[in-house]
Amino acid sequence: MRHAEELDGVTLLGGAQTNYAFQYAPHILETFTNKHPDNDYFVKFICPEFTSICPITGQPDFASIYIAYLPQNKMVESKSLKLYLFSFRNHGDFHEDCVNIIMKDLIALMQPKYIEVYGEFTPRGGIAIHPYANYGLPETPYADMAAERLRRFSLRERD
Structure with a gap:
């Protein structure tokens, strides 16, 4: 059983009815406490x-978005992330x-040790765009x- 302080601020998970935001909504994002802040591990x-x-x-643009991060003290709750991305x-x-x-938005939310976001957008007009951005906690x-x-980011492969 989870302790209440671990899930403080998590309100969307387990809700019977999901409300979808149809406009950009970073306020939807929720966190929970990382129980292993001394370990380095990717989510x-x-x-x-x-x-x-x-x-x-x-016109609509379609993509697969890949997010990987090393948590520090807070972690993003997955349902809130899903609703945020839907927004x-x-x-x-x-x-x-x-x-x-x-x-x-995820840096502001969690202050992770490290994060990277990769977008694999479906080609439109005969060209595909695959942007990649990353961040590491300064002075660490x-x-x-x-x-x-970033230096080793490959145009042909992804991790």
Whole structure:
């Protein structure tokens, strides 16, 4: 059984009725306490049904979004993350902006040791765009890790 302080702030998980936001809604994101803050470990999410809107044409853009992070004290609750990502459905931004917004919102929410967000957008107009953004906690080995992973980012493969 979970202790109440571990789940403080988690309100969406287990709810009988889910309310979907149809506009960008970072306030939906919720956290819970990391029970293993002294361990370095990755948490990876894959969202194969991400959609947003092209800010110029108004056409839908489809992507798989990959999020991986090393938690510090807080972790993102997965249902809130799902609802947050759904909130981009009618959000008009370029692919690169969506990936950076997601990363920055999660940094503000959790202050992770390290995070990376990769967007594998479906080709439109004969071209695919796959933006990648990452962050490591400044003045720590995680900042060095971010610089190295960015330097080694491959155009043909993903981790």
